[in-house]
Amino acid sequence: MRARRLFLFAGIAGSALIGALTAHGSSALAASSDVGSWGQAWGDDGAALPAPAPSRPRAVVPTVSPVPAAGATMTPMPKGPAAAEIGGWGDAWGTDAVPAAVPERPRAVVPTASPVVTAPTTPMPSMPSGPSPAEIGGWGDAWGSDAPATVPSRAVATAPAPIPTAAKPASAAPSLLDAVMGAPSADSTEDQDQPVQLTADQITHDRELGIVTARGRVEVTQVNRTLIADQISYNLKQDIISASGNVILAEPNGETLHANYFELTGDLKEGVANQIRAVLADRSSLGATTGRRVAGDRTDFEDGVYTACEPCRGKPDREPLWQVKAKRITHNQAEQNIEYRDLWMEMAGVPVFYAPYLSHPDPSVKRKSGFLPPTMGQSSNIGTNVTVPYFWAIKDNQDITFAPRFLFPSSSTKKADEFGDSDNVLRHLVLAGEHRWRGRQGEERTVASLTADKYSGDLRGHVDSRARFELDHSWRAGYLLERSSDDTYTTIYSYRMQNERPWLTTRPYVEGFGRRNYTMAEAFAYQGLRDQDDQGESPIVLPHITTSRMTVPDSKGGYYTFDADMLAYGRSEGTNSTRLSNRVGWQRPYMGSFGDITTLNASLRGDAYHSDQVTNVGSANAGRAIPQISANWRMPFARPSATMPQVIEPMAMVAASPNGGNPAKIPNEDSIGFELDETNIFRANRLPGLDRVESGVRGAYGLRWHAYPGSSSWITAAIAQGWRARKDSVFAEDSGMNGTLSDYVARLDVSPSPNLALLNRMRLDRKSGDIRRNENTLSVGSPVLRTDISYIMMDRNDQPDLSFVRRHSATWSVSSALSRYWSMRGGVSYDLTDNGGPTDWNLRVTYDDECFAFVSDLQRTYTYDRDYLAGYAVTFNVVFKTLGSVPFNVF
Template sequence: MARTGGIVKRLATSTILGCAFALAGSYLNTAKAQQTDTVSTGANEQSKILFSADEVDYNRELQTVTARGNVEISRDGRILLANTVSYDQSQDVLTASGNVSITEPNGEVTFASYVELSGDFKNGIIEDIYILLDENTRIAGTGARRSNGNFTEIAKAVYSPCKVCEDDPETPPLWRIKAARVLHDANEKTVEYKDARLEFAGIPILYSPYFQHPDPTVKRQSGLLTPSFGSTSYVGSFFEQPYYWAIDKSKDLTLRPIYTTDEGPVLASEYRQRFDSGEMEIVSSVTNDDNDEWQGHIDAEGRFDIDESWRWGFDAEQASEKTYMSRYSFGSPSVLTSNLFTEGFRGSSYTRVDGYYFQGLKSEDDRDTTPIVLPHAQFHGQTAPAKHGSYTTLDLDALSLTREEGTDSHRLSAKAGWALPYIGSLGDVTKLSLSVRSDNYMVSDVSRTDQANYDGYAGRLLPLAAVDWNMPFVNDQGSFHHIIKPIAMAAWSPNGGNPDEIPNEDSQSFEFDDINLLSHDRYSGLDKAEDGFRASYGLEWGVYGQNGGYTSTMFGQSYRANKNDTFAEGSGLEEHMSDYVGRVTVSPNSFIDLTYRYRLDNEDFSARRNQVSAGIGSKDTLRLNLDYVHFADDAGTDEFNEREEVYFHAERQFNQFWSATAYGRYDMDRSDPLEYGIGFVYEDECFIFDGRIRRTFYEDQDLGESDEFLFRLVFKTLGEFASQTGL
C-alpha cells in the first residue's frame, strides 16, 4: 500500500449520484496533506470532477481508493460530502460513510450514515436516510434501495414538511405520514405510500393501504383534488370531488362534479389557457334540477395582444335564471355583463370599441327592456403642448343601443377642445378651457312629459368656456408643513341643453360630492349635460409630517345661475346655491386612518349624506375598520332611498400562528342586522386551519336567510380538506 499526498498523478474513475469519482495515485513519500484535483472521465471528456480530501490511500493490489477527512466530490452540479469514501475498481462499487450528504442540482439534499452504490449509481443501498426536498419537506427512513437509476424505495419511512421542536426533538411534528414503504419515482415525480397512516400531533387519524401524491418539485399534475362536503338550505347536503387535468404546458381543466340531495348533480368546470398573445379562462356549470329543468351559468374572460399598440378581449357572463348563481354559491352579482372589445394606445391618443349585453338579476329586471349596446366606439386624442403650453383635444363617440321593448338610441358625438394652463408669478395656477360638442341622435319610442313618444332625429350643439384657478400657500414648520389652497371654477354653456327628445341612457346615476365639485360637467355620460352659468369655490387645507403622517380637509359649494330641472330634486344642485360638500382625512401614523365625507344642507347645515371610513389600531393588538354611510330621504340618489348602515371588521393577530376576525353589517334605519360572522385562522410552515361562522339576513326573490359554517384544513404539500355547512 502506498500513502500519497500533494497532487494525485493518476485517478481511477467511479460514479456517485451520476458523478464519476476518479481516483488513482502514484507512490509519493509525503505526509497527510489537503489535496484538490480536476480530472476528466474516459467516458465523457467534457465531464469534469472536482475532488478534495485530507488524505487519500491507493491499494494497487486490491484496486481500491480510499479518501478520508472532509471528502468532497463535485461533478455536473452534484456534490458528495462524507468523512470517508472508498471505491473498489474490481467490483465497481463505491461506499461512503460518516456524515454523508449528497446535494442534487435542484437543491434536494440526501443525508445518510452509510451509502453503497454501483459505479453507474443505478443501484445501491442507503442506511439511515434523510432527504430534504423542496419547500423544506423531509422524508426519513431506516434504509433505502435504489433501482434502475429511477426508483428509490424507503423502508419505515416518515414524510413531513413540519419543523421539529428545537427544545424537545422527540416531540412528534404537527402532522406526518408514516408508511411501511415509500417509493419515490424520479421520472414520474410521484411519491407512493404503502400501509400509510396520517398522524396529527402524534395521534393516528387516517389510514390508507395505498396513497400517492406528486413530490414537492411538481407544480401541476393531473389527478384528484381534495373533496369537500356540506349542506345548505338551498340545495341540501352536497359532496364535491374535483379532478384536475393538466392538458399540456399551456392549458388545464378542473372538473368539479357536485352531488346535491335536493337539486340533483351539478357539473362545474374551470378551463384555463395561455397563448403567446394572451390568456383565457372559462368558468361554467350545468345541472338538471328537481323540476327536470336544465340550469347553468358561464363566466368567461379573455385578453389578447394584437400588437404593441392594440389588444382585444371579451367577458361572457350569463345565467339560466336570476337566483341560480346565489343558490349554488357561484357568487351573488346584481347584473351580468358580457363585453367584446378592442382598444389601442398610441402616444397620447386612445381608441376603444365595445359591444355589451346585460342580464339583470334583480326581481324587477326584464330581458325585453334591457338594452344591447353594439357598438360603442370612443376616441380621445391630445396634441403635444404648443407655445405657452396650450394643447388641443378631440373626442369622438358613437353608440347604438337597442331593446326588444322600449327606447332605441343611436348617437354620434364629437367634441373639440383647447386648453391653456398658466402659472403666475405668485404661484397661482390658472387654466382656460374652450370646447364645442355636437351630439346627434336617431331615436325611437322616447318617452316625453305630457307628450306622445318621439321617433326621429334629435341633436344639440354645446359650446363651453371654463376657467379653473387655485393658489397654494405653503408654510414650512421644520418637522411639518402647512398647505392652504383656495380653489375656484367658473363655466358657461347655453341654457336648454337637455331636450326631451334625447333619452338619458348613460347619465342616470348622479351624486354631488367633493370629487365632482369643480367638474365642468358633473354628469358622467353624454346623454345629459350641465347647462347655463355655474361656478364653484372651495378651500383645501393640509398639514403633512416628515414621517408620512398628515391631516387634510376640503370644503366647497357651487352656484348655478339657472334654477331648472337639469338636476333632480334632492340632488343638492336643484337650487341656485348648492349644498355644502367636503371631506376630512386624519392619518397621523399607520395606526389611525380616518376619512369623513359629507354633504350638508345649504340652509340649516343638516346632514343629507354622511360617509365615514376609519381604520384604528394594528393587527398585533386589535385592528378595527369601520364604514358608516347615511343617505337622507331627500338626498337625491337614484340607487337608494333613505339609508343608514354601518359595517365593522375587527382583526387580531394573537401570536405567530393564531389570528381572529369578526365582522358585521347593520341597518341602522330599520334596526336590523344584515350579516355578521367570526373567523379563526391558524397557520404555520406546514398547516392551515381556517374556520368561519357567518349568518346573513338578506332575502333575494326565492332565497331567504342563511347560516353558514365553513372550515379549511390545509396540509401543505398534500392538499386541503374543506367543508361548508348552511344550517
C-alpha cells in the same frame, strides 16, 4: 448509458487513475516509452521493460501493494535519462526538493510536511522517446522517490474533474442525493468540469482486491456540494462506490442527506442505503430504514416516514404535527411522483387515517395534474356539500380546475321540507370548473357551473369569463362575459362574481393606444339581478365607438382636442336610439404673477339622435350644438415647517353655455344617477354621460388643506359649494344641485400613523345644515389586533331617472393575528333604517404553519330574496402542504 459519475470517486481516485483505470481500450502516448504501471508507482524492485511500440500493454500489476507507515523509508525508483516529468497526484508527495509547509486547516491541524498541490487541468504533453521508462508523477510518487519520504498524517488534494473510471468513459458527476432519491441535478453537467477536493486522514489502495479507500474525516467538495463520511471506498473491479459512517451530503439547492451507509454501482442505476434521512429543497423530510435504487429511475424506501413539518425548537424529538408512515415509499423519477403503499397518516403521533395507496408530486414539480384538497360545507339553501377539485396542468401556461360539488340529502334545510329530495343524479351534483391561460399575447380566465336544481329540477348555471389579447404594440382586444341562468343562482350556490354588482355585464371590445390618441369599439348586454329588474327593458348596446385625439402643445402650453362618440342600442321593451356626438376643444394653462394657476377651456359640441319609442314622444330625430367656455383657478399657499408642513389652496371654477339643450326628444340613458360630491363639483359639466348637459352660467368655489405632521402621516381636508345663475330642471330634487346654490360637499382624510386611518365624505344641506350623505371608514390597530368600521347614510327620497332608496347601514369587522400560526377575522353588517336589523355576520378562523393549514368559515344571513333563504353556511378547508391531494387521491 447516461453520462453520470459520482463526484466523490473523482476525489478518491485522483488524477493518478487516468493511466491505470483506462488501460483497456485507451491509446498509448505517441512516440513514447511504456509508462510506469501501478507497481512502479508504489516502488517495485524492477522497472518495466522499454516497449518497441506505443501499443504494447502495460506491465502486470503486482499482487501485493503494501502501504508504508508514517516515516517509513521507501525503495527509490530507478531513473532514466532526461525525460519529461508529468505533474500528477504524485507531485503532491514526491519531489527532489523539500516540500513547502501548508497553512493550518480550520477543521484539523495538518503537519507542515504535507504539501498541497493542484493538478494542472491542461492536457498532458506527449513524452519524448528514450530507452528508459519516463518518470510519471502519480500515486506512487507519494510514497516512492530518490530520497526517503515522510507520510503525512492527513492528505489534502485537489484534482480536476471529470476523472474516468475503469474501462468506462468519463461522465458527469451527479449529486449523491439525486442518486439516492432518483432525481438528477440540473447542474450536474455543468459541475462535472469543476475541480474536486478530497481531504482524509488516510488513503490506501489494495491492488489485489482493486479497492481504493479514504478513511478518517473524509470530506469531498465540488463547487457548493459537500460529502462527509467516516469512510469512502471504490471497488475498481466491481465498479461499486460505498460510503459509511455518519454520511452527510449537502447540495447547492439546500437538500441534505444523512445516512449510515450507502452503496451504488458506478452507473448509479442500482444501489442500497441504510438509515436514510433526507431534508428536501422545500424543507420537507423523508426517512427510511432502507433505500434501494432500482433500474436507474426509481428509488424504494422501506418503512418510510414523510413530513413537511420542521422539528420543534427545543424539542426536536417531539412528534411532528402530521406525518405519513408507509410500508414502502417509492420515488419515481421518470414520473416525478412520490407514492406511498400501506400507509397511516398520523396527527401529533396519533394515527387518524389509513389508505392502501396515495401519491403526490415530488418537490421538483411546481405544478402537476392531480386532486386538490376538498372543501366541505353546510348551507341552509343547498344542505351538506363537498367540493373535490381536480387540477389539470394542460401546459406550462394553461390549466383547468374541475371542481364538482356533491350535494347530499339533508332534512335540516328548509327547502327540503317543502320540496323533498330527488333521486335524479344531476340534482345532487354541481358541475363547475375554471380555465386559465396566460401567454405572451394575452390572458384568459373562465369560471362556469351547471346543475339541475336540487328541489325544482330546473337547469341552473352561470359563467364568468374575461380575456385580453395583445394584437400588436398599439392594439388589444378582449371580452367580459357574465351570465346567470336566473337572478339568485350565484347567491344560493355561493359563486362570487369578480364584479359584485346587482347586474351582470357582457362586453366584447377592441382598443388602440397612441402617443396622443385613443380609439375603442365595444358592445354591451346587461342582466339585472334585482327583483324589480325587467330583462326586456335591459338595453343591448351595439356598437359603442369612441375616439380621442390631442395635438402637441404649443410654446405656451395650449393644445386642441377632438372627441367623437357613436352609440346605438335597442331593447325589446322601451326606447331604441342611435347617437352621434363630436366635440372640438382647446385648453391652455396660465401661471399668474402671484403663483396662481388658471386653466382656460373652450369647446364646441354637436349631437345628433334618432330614437324610437321615446316616452311621451314616440319616434323622433333631434340635434343640438353646445358651445361652452370655462376657467378653473387655484392658488396654493405653502408653509414650510420642520414639524408640520402645510399647503392651503383656494379653488374656483366658472363655466358658461346656452340655457337649455335637453329637449324631450333626446332620451336619457347614460346621465342617470347623478350624485353631487367633491369629485365632480369643479367640473364644467357635472352630469355623467352625454345624454344630458348642464347649461347656463355656473361655477363652484372651495378650499383644500394639506398637512404632513410626519414622514408617514398626513391630513387632508376639503370643502366646496357649487352655484348656478338659474335653476336647471335636469337636476333632481334631492341631488343637492337643484337650486341656485348647491349643498356643501366635504372630505376629511386623516392618517397620523400606519395604525390609524379615517376617511369621511359628506354632503350638508345648504339651508339647514342637515347631513344628506355621510360616508365614513375607520381603521384602527396593527395586525395583532385591527378594527375596521364603515358607515354610510344616504338620504334620498326620489330621483326621476333612477330608483334610489334611502340607505343607512354600518359594517364592523375585527381581525387578529392571535399567534404565530393562528389568526381570526369576523364582521357584522347592520341595517340602521326603520325596521332594520342585522343583515349578516361572518367568522373565519385560520391556522397556517409551515406544513399544515386549516380554514373554517361560518356565515349567518338574515335576508331573503325570492328562493334565497336566510340561514347558516359553514365551510372547512384542510391543507397538508406539499401533499396536495394526499387525503383524497386514494383508492
